Amino acid sequence: MTGLLAHDALLVSFVVIFFGLIAVPVAVRTGRRDWMMLAYSAVYTNFLLVTVAVGSMLYALVTHDFSVSYVAQVGSRATPLFYTVISLWGALEGSILFWAWVLGIYAAASVWVNRRREGNLIPYAVVVLLLISLFFAILLVGPADPFKAVFPVLPDGPGPNPLLQNHILMAVHPPLLYLGYVGYSVPFAFAIGGVLSRDIERDDWIRLARRWTLIAWAFHSAAIIAGMWWSYEVLGWGGYWAWDPVENASFMPWLVATAFLHSVIVQERRGMLRLWNLNLIVGTFVLTILGTFLTRSGIISSVHAFTTGTIGYYFLAFIAVVLFGSLMVVAGNSDRLRTTGRYDAVASRETVFLLNNLFLTAFMFTVLIGTLFPLAAEAARGVKVSVGVPFFNRMTLPMIVSLLFLMGVGPALPWKSSTRAEIKDKLLVPAIGAFVLLVVALAAGMRSVYGSLAFAFVGYAAMANLREYWIGMRARRAAHGEGWGTALVRLINGNRRRYGGYVAHLGIFLVALGIAGSQSFRTEREATLKPGETMILDGRTIKLKELWGRQEPQRAVIGATFDITINGKSRGTAEPRMNFYPTSQTPIPTPDVKSSILGDLYFNLQSIREDGSAATIKVIHEPLVPWIWFGGLVVVCGALIAMFPGGRVRETLTADLPR
Amino acid sequence: MNQRSWVAICFAMALLVAAPLGAQSVADSILEARTTAVAAELRCPVCQGLSIQDSPSELSQEMRGMVRDQLRAGKTPAEVKAFFVSKYGEWILLTPTAQGFNLLLYILPFVLLLAGAVVIIVVVRRWTHTAEPVSLPPTDSP
Numbered sequence: 001m002t003g004l005l006a007h008d009a010l011l012v013s014f015v016v017i018f019f020g021l022i023a024v025p026v027a028v029r030t031g032r033r034d035w036m037m038l039a040y041s042a043v044y045t046n047f048l049l050v051t052v053a054v055g056s057m058l059y060a061l062v063t064h065d066f067s068v069s070y071v072a073q074v075g076s077r078a079t080p081l082f083y084t085v086i087s088l089w090g091a092l093e094g095s096i097l098f099w100a101w102v103l104g105i106y107a108a109a110s111v112w113v114n115r116r117r118e119g120n121l122i123p124y125a126v127v128v129l130l131l132i133s134l135f136f137a138i139l140l141v142g143p144a145d146p147f148k149a150v151f152p153v154l155p156d157g158p159g160p161n162p163l164l165q166n167h168i169l170m171a172v173h174p175p176l177l178y179l180g181y182v183g184y185s186v187p188f189a190f191a192i193g194g195v196l197s198r199d200i201e202r203d204d205w206i207r208l209a210r211r212w213t214l215i216a217w218a219f220h221s222a223a224i225i226a227g228m229w230w231s232y233e234v235l236g237w238g239g240y241w242a243w244d245p246v247e248n249a250s251f252m253p254w255l256v257a258t259a260f261l262h263s264v265i266v267q268e269r270r271g272m273l274r275l276w277n278l279n280l281i282v283g284t285f286v287l288t289i290l291g292t293f294l295t296r297s298g299i300i301s302s303v304h305a306f307t308t309g310t311i312g313y314y315f316l317a318f319i320a321v322v323l324f325g326s327l328m329v330v331a332g333n334s335d336r337l338r339t340t341g342r343y344d345a346v347a348s349r350e351t352v353f354l355l356n357n358l359f360l361t362a363f364m365f366t367v368l369i370g371t372l373f374p375l376a377a378e379a380a381r382g383v384k385v386s387v388g389v390p391f392f393n394r395m396t397l398p399m400i401v402s403l404l405f406l407m408g409v410g411p412a413l414p415w416k417s418s419t420r421a422e423i424k425d426k427l428l429v430p431a432i433g434a435f436v437l438l439v440v441a442l443a444a445g446m447r448s449v450y451g452s453l454a455f456a457f458v459g460y461a462a463m464a465n466l467r468e469y470w471i472g473m474r475a476r477r478a479a480h481g482e483g484w485g486t487a488l489v490r491l492i493n494g495n496r497r498r499y500g501g502y503v504a505h506l507g508i509f510l511v512a513l514g515i516a517g518s519q520s521f522r523t524e525r526e527a528t529l530k531p532g533e534t535m536i537l538d539g540r541t542i543k544l545k546e547l548w549g550r551q552e553p554q555r556a557v558i559g560a561t562f563d564i565t566i567n568g569k570s571r572g573t574a575e576p577r578m579n580f581y582p583t584s585q586t587p588i589p590t591p592d593v594k595s596s597i598l599g600d601l602y603f604n605l606q607s608i609r610e611d612g613s614a615a616t617i618k619v620i621h622e623p624l625v626p627w628i629w630f631g632g633l634v635v636v637c638g639a640l641i642a643m644f645p646g647g648r649v650r651e652t653l654t655a656d657l658p659r
Numbered sequence: 660m661n662q663r664s665w666v667a668i669c670f671a672m673a674l675l676v677a678a679p680l681g682a683q684s685v686a687d688s689i690l691e692a693r694t695t696a697v698a699a700e701l702r703c704p705v706c707q708g709l710s711i712q713d714s715p716s717e718l719s720q721e722m723r724g725m726v727r728d729q730l731r732a733g734k735t736p737a738e739v740k741a742f743f744v745s746k747y748g749e750w751i752l753l754t755p756t757a758q759g760f761n762l763l764l765y766i767l768p769f770v771l772l773l774a775g776a777v778v779i780i781v782v783v784r785r786w787t788h789t790a791e792p793v794s795l796p797p798t799d800s801p
Contacts, residue, residue, distance in 0.1 A: 237713045244708045343786030358775045366768040373764045388753030
């Protein structure tokens with residue numbers, strides 16, 4: 001029943017999309033407002049229809065309707081309700097449905113917000129959004145149909161992938177990732193729409209594209225951090241990033257979107273880089289589709305890869321269409337995308353933005369080459385090779401530390417040109433910060449070159465960014481006699497984009513310190529203990545108190561309880577577990593992490609002796625890891641500050657209020 | 660800090676200083692460091708992209724043991740890696756050997772980086788030398 005309803009909804013959405021695609025050219029040619037409204041309604045109706053399909057799927061999942069193919073694939077009566085609901089995005093077909101729904105939300109929201117805007121930009125953007133929606137509608141009735149009728153109907157199903165029902169972060173990471181990934185469709189639509197509408201000279205599209213990129217980017221950043229956290233909390237190896245193909249697939253568009261968020265400033269301020277920015281937006285969008293292709297087609301194996309099928313060909317065709325179409329649009333209009341601004345001097349903020357873009361795009365290409373190389377090697381030599389952590393670390397660390405350094409130079413250098421005295425003052429003073437953090441790192445026992453550089457450059461860049469706040473606040477205090485708190489709030493409000501950007505920078509510094517610290521200062525020990533025995537790691541005495549087991553409805557759990565003591569004082573207990581699911585041959589590790597502001601103590605139960613007399617445990621001391629999660633939060637806060645419009649207007653309003 | 664914890668710290672410091680005196684433990688820690696370095700370069704055959712150093716799987720624990728034994732028996736890290744390549748194929752190495760076709764993997768990123776740098780230099784030179792009058796946007800947002 002629910003399957004039929006959803007199928008009908010999806011089929012109707014085809015008609016609606018075609019209708020919208022016809023309405024736009026009519027509206028543009030005749031200038032009739034009613035046809036325009038019709039085209040916009042197509043976007044809203046499509047969203048409602050996909051919502052019906054998603055609602056049907058949730059209903060089918062919750063009511064355990066095993067006549068629906070997707071439910072038969074991921075559902076089980078024993079799975080708790082919460083994990084049943086989130087299994088909506090746990091496998092291929094459901095994730096495509098969820099994708100289509102998020103796209104529907106974005107398309108409807110972006111059109112609704114801009115529905116009164118004059119000119120042809122929005123109508124053309126509607127065409128692009130509808131075409132992307134059409135692609136997903138085709139997937140949903142074709143290779144990724146989640147509503148296929150199953151016969152005979154079985155009484156129960158296998159339940160979701162054990163890895164996906166083992167931790168609450170699975171409810172957070174995938175939706176955030178889709179909200180980020182799919183969100184880049186909107187700036188792509190505005191960019192192509194902007195070029196097609198022939199008002200590209202007005203640079204109107206760039207403001208819209210920037211706003212929506214920032215929204216997607218905030219979700220995407222949060223998603224990457226949440227994914228790292230999930231990997232850390234669930235996979236049991238004590239790491240958060242393995243340069244796995246799926247991680248790379250999610251990281252590449254982030255790098256290009258980050259490059260765009262910076263170079264867009266140059267276009268707005270100086271009228272340069274128009275063509276380049278267009279390329280960055282198209283590149284971000286194509287990379288999201290390419291990433292989906294890599295992970296959904298089964299062409300590259302990975303922890304998170306979905307099942308294989310014919311769906312890969314559809315994605316390949318779609319990538320080809322998007323690339324070819326964008327190329328035609330951009331190339332056909334390149335004469336109108338010329339630079340109108342002028343470059344004054346090399347020692348200027350413009351140059352730093354160019355270098356930022358150079359390193360971010362080179363970073364992306366390095367990750368892309370590393371990810372695709374096994375395919376190339378197999379095609380060219382017929383030999384399977386691996387490209388893993390050591391390669392990516394070796395190649396990208398120089399770029400990462402360069403970018404950290406640039407984050408200190410960029411905010412300090414003025415636009416256009418700078419005097420020798422300015423450069424001296426702005427670039428030399430933050431060296432104090434570099435020196436302080438470097439000394440701290442070396443005193444703490446840092447021995448790696450890149451770790452030391454990361455600490456030093458973070459110190460440098462953090463001081464440069466904080467100094468911008470300090471200079472601005474001091475000026476406000478002098479001019480308006482404000483207190484420090486008021487000055488800070490008004491400073492940020494006066495130019496949210498700029499100071500929001502600096503907040504995001506601070507978040508990145510925290511993430512960088514967390515990664516550098518945990519990679520450099522990590523110590524670990526593995527031991528096989530019987531109850532009552534102890535091991536020592538970094539001055540912490542870890543005693544195995546007991547081993548235990550229990551049966552839960554959907555799984556069996558074996559756990560170990562450890563007492564942690566430092567200098568004879570109790571520091572709590574840890575309970576790492578192993579969860580055994582009927583669908584998985586190997587146990588799913590469930591490490592226990594004891595966090596403090598300076599770092600984590602990570603417990604993973606490696607194995608347990610069959611008679612239950614002893615357990616092998618790995619304990620890892622990982623300094624600064626919580627800073628990564630906190631830094632991610634700060635990055636998102638920075639993006640939120642930069643996202644909201646206003647600024648100057650608000651400032652004059654509040655300035656007139658009685659204090 | 661009370662007196663007892665000071666005593667504990669002094670005791671710990673004394674242990675730290677005294678520990679290296681046992682030559683056995685020095686040899687052990689060197690062997691452990693070498694094992695870690697080699698294990699980080701070998702892929703866990705039953706995981707996805709994790710090294711046998713990071714992987715918690717039982718096979719990885721066994722393989723780490725083999726690496727340790729071979730290093731203790733006097734093999735060089737290169738010989739240990741070669742042993743695993745002969746057993747599993749080139750795939751077992753997390754970093755492809757830098758020779759032949761694989762060189763592309765190492766060179767291409769730098770070629771692209773250099774090409775980008777050259778483009779920037781050329782473009783900036785051209786831009787700084789065109790002296791046409793410009794109208795800058797009056798605002799002074801970011």
